[in-house]
Amino acid sequence: MDVRFRKLAVFGVGLIGGSFAAALKQAGRVDRVVGVGRSRANLDRALELGVIDEIGSSAQAAAADADLIFLAVPVQQTPTVLEALAPHIEPQAVLTDGGSTKRDVIEAARQRLGDRLARFVPAHPIAGAELSGVEAATSELFRKRSVVITPLPETDAQARGRIEAAWAACGAHLVEMTPQRHDEVLAAVSHLPHALAFALVHMIARRSDATELFSFAGAGFRDFTRIASSSPEMWRDILIANRDVVLAELDDYRGRLAELAQHLQAGDADALEKLFAAARTARNDWLQRK
Amino acid sequence: MDVRFRKLAVFGVGLIGGSFAAALKQAGRVDRVVGVGRSRANLDRALELGVIDEIGSSAQAAAADADLIFLAVPVQQTPTVLEALAPHIEPQAVLTDGGSTKRDVIEAARQRLGDRLARFVPAHPIAGAELSGVEAATSELFRKRSVVITPLPETDAQARGRIEAAWAACGAHLVEMTPQRHDEVLAAVSHLPHALAFALVHMIARRSDATELFSFAGAGFRDFTRIASSSPEMWRDILIANRDVVLAELDDYRGRLAELAQHLQAGDADALEKLFAAARTARNDWLQRK
Numbered sequence: 001m002d003v004r005f006r007k008l009a010v011f012g013v014g015l016i017g018g019s020f021a022a023a024l025k026q027a028g029r030v031d032r033v034v035g036v037g038r039s040r041a042n043l044d045r046a047l048e049l050g051v052i053d054e055i056g057s058s059a060q061a062a063a064a065d066a067d068l069i070f071l072a073v074p075v076q077q078t079p080t081v082l083e084a085l086a087p088h089i090e091p092q093a094v095l096t097d098g099g100s101t102k103r104d105v106i107e108a109a110r111q112r113l114g115d116r117l118a119r120f121v122p123a124h125p126i127a128g129a130e131l132s133g134v135e136a137a138t139s140e141l142f143r144k145r146s147v148v149i150t151p152l153p154e155t156d157a158q159a160r161g162r163i164e165a166a167w168a169a170c171g172a173h174l175v176e177m178t179p180q181r182h183d184e185v186l187a188a189v190s191h192l193p194h195a196l197a198f199a200l201v202h203m204i205a206r207r208s209d210a211t212e213l214f215s216f217a218g219a220g221f222r223d224f225t226r227i228a229s230s231s232p233e234m235w236r237d238i239l240i241a242n243r244d245v246v247l248a249e250l251d252d253y254r255g256r257l258a259e260l261a262q263h264l265q266a267g268d269a270d271a272l273e274k275l276f277a278a279a280r281t282a283r284n285d286w287l288q289r290k
Numbered sequence: 291m292d293v294r295f296r297k298l299a300v301f302g303v304g305l306i307g308g309s310f311a312a313a314l315k316q317a318g319r320v321d322r323v324v325g326v327g328r329s330r331a332n333l334d335r336a337l338e339l340g341v342i343d344e345i346g347s348s349a350q351a352a353a354a355d356a357d358l359i360f361l362a363v364p365v366q367q368t369p370t371v372l373e374a375l376a377p378h379i380e381p382q383a384v385l386t387d388g389g390s391t392k393r394d395v396i397e398a399a400r401q402r403l404g405d406r407l408a409r410f411v412p413a414h415p416i417a418g419a420e421l422s423g424v425e426a427a428t429s430e431l432f433r434k435r436s437v438v439i440t441p442l443p444e445t446d447a448q449a450r451g452r453i454e455a456a457w458a459a460c461g462a463h464l465v466e467m468t469p470q471r472h473d474e475v476l477a478a479v480s481h482l483p484h485a486l487a488f489a490l491v492h493m494i495a496r497r498s499d500a501t502e503l504f505s506f507a508g509a510g511f512r513d514f515t516r517i518a519s520s521s522p523e524m525w526r527d528i529l530i531a532n533r534d535v536v537l538a539e540l541d542d543y544r545g546r547l548a549e550l551a552q553h554l555q556a557g558d559a560d561a562l563e564k565l566f567a568a569a570r571t572a573r574n575d576w577l578q579r580k
Binding site: 076126127128145146148185186188189190192193194195196197198199200201202203204205206210212213214215216217218219220221222223224225226227228229230232233235236237239240243246247250251252253254256257258260261264265267269272273275276277278279280281282283284286287289 | 366416417418435436438475476478479480482483484485486487488489490491492493494495496500502503504505506507508509510511512513514515516517518519520522523525526527529530533536537540541542543544546547548550551554555557559562563565566567568569570571572573574576577579
């Protein structure tokens with residue numbers, strides 16, 4: 001669909017919000033971008049970088065005449081942002097978001113969007129980095145990446161079409177899921193690994209010999225812990241928003257570690273090698289399919 | 291020290307063994323390299339690549355006239371290799387190894403090297419990759435990397451000097467530690483993370499929806515699990531050789547996960563953010579020091 005927007009309002013001009021704006025600008029699909037956020041310095045930088053054209057002084061000012069609204073705030077802030085925004089959404093506007101969890105965002109939208117709910121198409125781009133802030137934003141972030149959309153029974157078909165076209169214009173390919181399934185899948189392959197990486201670095205950091213330990217950490221440790229340089233606020237919100245599923249994953253994982261400890265205790269070399277070989281094969285097969 | 295060797299015998303011509311040979315050749319510090327290993331195909335490839343000059347038909351043949359011997363086999367094979375090698379070590383030869391654990395290698399050496407023990411300088415280069423085999427070997431692997439040496443009370447000063455000079459010629463810088471301390475440090479920053487990555491991939495791989503789950507795994511998952519593409523045999527050996535310390539680390543880590551689960555259960559956003567922020571700061575500080 002040859003979609004075009006007059007005015008995009010981005011709430012949260014960080015890595016995701018900034019990249020969405022930059023990609024739509026790059027593709028020539030948006031005339032003007034207004035950015036809203038908590039950090040004035042970050043918004044000034046976004047203006048300097050040309051990611052946005054204007055700083056919105058309020059939700060109301062940003063929403064005026066906007067025909068596309070993108071929520072890219074840490075998920076815990078969604079209710080507050082929607083509360084301020086809802087009365088000002090134009091009838092023709094369509095909304096999407098970039099939240100890493102979907103059930104909580106949808107619940108917040110249901111409670112606050114009223115008859116605008118049908119114009120909201122929840123989304124989650126499977127892209128990102130341990131970097132944050134508009135400095136890290138790039139028009140290429142979503143290129144060839146999956147964007148999960150989790151439409152609601154109420155979702156308007158035309159709104160959905162326009163949102164899908166906007167994401168497609170960013171270079172992404174769309175995948176539909178239920179909100180519940182989205183939160184389950186992401187808990188396993190994203191939320192749990194982040195929790196594990198944070199926990200490992202924290203465990204080492206608080207030891208009295210942390211500096212010596214870190215000084216012998218090599219490339220394997222660097223890669224394993226890369227996601228522990230992610231935004232603490234964002235990941236706090238994600239884990240709390242999705243905590244029932246994340247707790248179940250943590251529980252399963254702790255069980256797997258107990259199993260591994262048993263093999264080690266028993267000196268069961270065959271069991272260990274079998275487990276490691278199965279993991280390596282699964283990972284290498286996945287990389288080949290990618 | 292301007293060290294030079296007439297003949298280097300490498301036992302295990304994989305990533306580490308091949309890179310040691312390639313680096314010493316590149317630096318012009320060795321006249322001839324003979325390689326010994328289990329896989330004829332790998333040795334043929336090492337010959338083709340010019341990493342070795344000759345395939346050793348036996349430990350005896352390889353040791354004949356060798357003035358430098360490098361053990362780069364999975365650590366569990368050290369006793370067997372030393373058993374075959376010990377009677378044939380020339381009096382002037384010096385030995386080192388690349389084993390990722392030191393207490394077990396030293397124990398094997400004590401039992402088998404007899405009066406040649408003084409010529410053995412245990413070492414562990416903190417370098418490597420998830421790749422294995424001679425194809426991955428490069429003369430640059432050890433450049434600017436740390437090599438831990440764990441000399442014994444019996445170690446001969448001249449032997450130590452020659453081995454240190456060999457590693458320095460590979461571009462590495464040397465750090466001395468006790469074998470016990472080495473095994474503790476590496477358990478925390480290397481052995482535990484490998485176990486954790488293997489366990490996560492294995493947990494996901496054995497689920498019925500593994501293919502769908504993997505299809506939504508992004509760059510964070512790829513980096514977090516990179517070390518789960520490491521050699522199953524090598525890591526089986528390392529974890530078993532160092533199992534008392536690795537089990538203690540696993541135990542500590544499982545405690546940290548229990549703590550994290552408690553914070554999540556309680557919805558304690560502050561505790562989570564504090565933990566994540568401390569981890570991020572520690573990691574970023576470490577990267578800056580590197």
